[in-house]
Amino acid sequence: MELPIKRALISVSDKSDVVEFARQLHDKGIDILSTGGTAALLRKHDILVTEISDYTHFPEIMDGRVKTLHPKIYGGILGRRSLDDTVMVQHEIQPIDLVVVNLYPFTQVAADSNATLTTIIENIDIGGPAMLRAAAKNYESVTVISDSADYDRVLTEMNQNNNIVSAAIRFNLAVKSFTHTANYDAIISNYLGSLDKKEEELVQFPSHYTIQLKKKQNLRYGENPHQQAGFYVESFPVKGIIASAQxxxxxxxxxxxxxxxxxxxxxxxxxxxxxxxxxxxxxxxxxxxxxxxxxxxxxxxxxxxxxxxxxxxxxxxxxxxxxxxxxxxxxxxxxxxxxxxxxxxxxxxxxxxxxxxxxxSGNWLNQNTTLDFKRVMGGLLIQDQDTALIYLENCNTVTNRAPTPNEVKDLLFAWKVVKFVKSNAIVYAKEGQTVGIGAGQTSRVMSSQIAGLKAKESGFTIAGSVLASDAFFPFRDGLDAAAELGIRAVIQPGGSKRDDEVIASANEHDIAMIFTGIRHFRH
CATH class of the missing domain: 3.40.140.20 (AICAR transformylase, duplication domain)
Structure with a gap:
């Protein structure tokens, strides 16, 4: 049996649009229970509310740490209509039919570099998630709102159905609330799990890592037509990335x-x-x-x-x-x-x-700090993003001839490109333009040859170009092949046991070569 909403509990950290929402509830004759800050705001706008402490006859204590954790609140939310009515009457518990809660802004506070650990801990919500989960569990009788974007949706339902919210909408909102609290807990777990308590500094990776993503869209299919797929994104993707692009x-x-x-x-x-x-x-x-x-x-x-x-x-x-x-x-x-x-x-x-x-895409930040994931069967590889930058003063010229200013410019250009080419990766470039790219070969020499074929196919003369390699040349044959094509300068990480042979080859062909000390494998 569908029952109309008669009593609502409103306790929100983000107070966007809550006044107008509460006003419409009040105009419908719905009793409103509320906590300190929210109650004060609603009273300021002449909306009649009952404070939780007046209803429970137990004050908010410990600077607000304990205010909703009371049987009269959770009994009112969790009570099964008709089945638990006798118990509720016995303990003077009134049914709460609508729960409107959003949570302390842990994510925003934790992201503030000036926030202390004490402040961050105080922004872990306890009562809020508990009320959302209780209401979501009892969705057959209770409507739960965890997102202000759902205010109009619920009001529309109530307006059309004499203050009744349909079972389908209640279930949908319950799932949304469970997802919201799961995401909230995951963020807290990941943050605290990556904190070295002795030093109060972030360690590289926590012992456990939880991911919560939301579906942005269904896809027609996956990599191939016989595969189904969807596109999931982080809850708060930054601007300037594919996940937030419009x-x-x-x-x-x-x-x-x-x-x-x-x-x-x-x-x-x-x-x-x-x-x-x-x-x-x-x-x-x-x-x-x-x-x-x-x-x-x-x-x-x-x-x-x-x-x-x-x-x-x-x-x-x-x-x-x-x-x-x-x-x-x-x-x-x-x-x-x-x-x-x-x-x-x-x-x-x-x-x-x-x-x-x-x-x-929107404008992007100078550097993304999100993690990079690669799925394997039964597990997940996690690393920080490859945001390593190089500057000429941090590189070593290892050949007799140093690159000319124009060659340096092209070397740095090619180095930026090779980072995004599948390994083994070779990039030929000249005057701010790629002239040949060799990607994804099991042999670096083969990648060099493919880059040369690409250049020839597009009508380029490789002579005078520069070469970028995402990893070191294990043998001198790669340099010898580049010299035959007329490459004049090379940028590569260095670090091979045969670096001396590779350098000797470059010197023999009067090729300038820079070692970056940084590798850019991309698989």
């Missing part, structure tokens, strides 16, 4: 679209001083270039490998303009375009091809 037009993103767009966006974010375009195909950059304008950067990236660019993913590090949009549509078929923003005139141009997926 799709402005186009067909639904596919599994592979999302994976490749992530690679393209993260690669282009490495470039900040010039307009830059990155084109990705099958998880690897196939063309990357800078230019004096966004259009020039696109033209140069496209011509770096026009065959592979067909059906690719295009990312920019600056807002997409009308001129560049026209050039893309005139020149190629593209699956996805992503940029920090899409100018209005550019949107009108792209709208003529409604199937193209166009995304605005």
């Amino acid at each position: 799709q402005l037009q186009g067909k639904e993103l596919s599994f592979n679209n999302i994976a490749d767009t992530d690679t393209a966006l993260e690669c282009v974010k490495s470039f900040s001083d010039q307009p830059t375009c990155v084109i990705v195909k099958h998880a690897n950059p196939c063309g990357v270039a800078t230019g004096s304008s966004l259009r020039e950067s696109y033209e140069r990236a496209y011509h770096a490998d026009p065959v592979s660019a067909f059906g690719g993913i295009i990312a920019f590090n600056q807002p997409l303009d009308e001129d560049t949009s026209k050039a893309i549509l005139e020149q190629q078929f593209v699956e996805v375009i992503i940029a920090p923003a899409i100018e209005e005139k550019a949107q009108k141009i792209l709208a003529t091809k409604p199937n193209i997926r166009v995304l605005a």
Whole structure:
């Protein structure tokens, strides 16, 4: 039997829209129980409330640490209508039909570098999660709201059904509340688990790690049509990443679209001083270039490998303009375009091809601090992101000849690109443009050869180019092969047992070589 809401408990940390919501409940004749801060706010706006302490006849104590933990509260929430009525009457417990609770802002406080551990601990909510879980458990009789976005939804139900909320909505809100409290507990567990209590400093990884993700969208299929898939994102994704990007037009993103767009966006974010375009195909950059304008950067990236660019993913590090949009549509078929923003005139141009997926990522932070995950059967590999940067003054020139200023510029450009190419990775570059990329081979020499073939296919002369290798050359044959192609400078981590032989090869061919001391494997 569906029963109308007669009594509500409201206790919220985030008080957005709560006054108007409570006013409408009051106008419906619903009794409102509330805690100190929320009760004061509602009274200030002439909304009649009963404080929890007046109802339980037990005061809030310990600076508010204990205020709702009382049998009259939890009995009212958990009491099974008709089954527990006698017990409730015996102990003067009134049924609570609606629970409106959101939690202390632990996430925001813990993220504040100035917050002390004491302050962070005090922002762990105890009563709030308990009330949400109790109400969600008793969803057959109780409506629970953990998100202010659901205020209108519940009011609409009540307006249409004489203050009754349907069983389907109650169940949906209960699941949402359990998810909310699980996520809240996971954040607390991960934070405290990574804290070395002796030093009150973060250790590298906690002994346990809990992940809570929310589904952003269903996908048509996974990597292949016979696989089902969905796209899940963190609860609070930062701006400037694929998880928070806004799709402005186009067909639904596919599994592979999302994976490749992530690679393209993260690669282009490495470039900040010039307009830059990155084109990705099958998880690897196939063309990357800078230019004096966004259009020039696109033209140069496209011509770096026009065959592979067909059906690719295009990312920019600056807002997409009308001129560049026209050039893309005139020149190629593209699956996805992503940029920090899409100018209005550019949107009108792209709208003529409604199937193209166009995304605005928003502006990004200088460096992401999220973790990087790789799923294996039965487990999860977790690492911090590869955000290592190199500066020329921290690198070692190990050859007789030092690179020229122009070579240095191209070496640093190529090094940014090779980080996003599947290992074994080789990148040839000249004048801020990739001219050949070799990816994902079991032999570094083979990657070098493929990069050379790509360059030849696109009509480039490799002579005078620079080479970036994501890891060291284990033998000198890689350098010998590069010398035959006319490579003039090399950037690589170094660290091979045969570094001396590799350096000797470079010197024999008058190649300048820099060791970074940093490896960029990408699997």
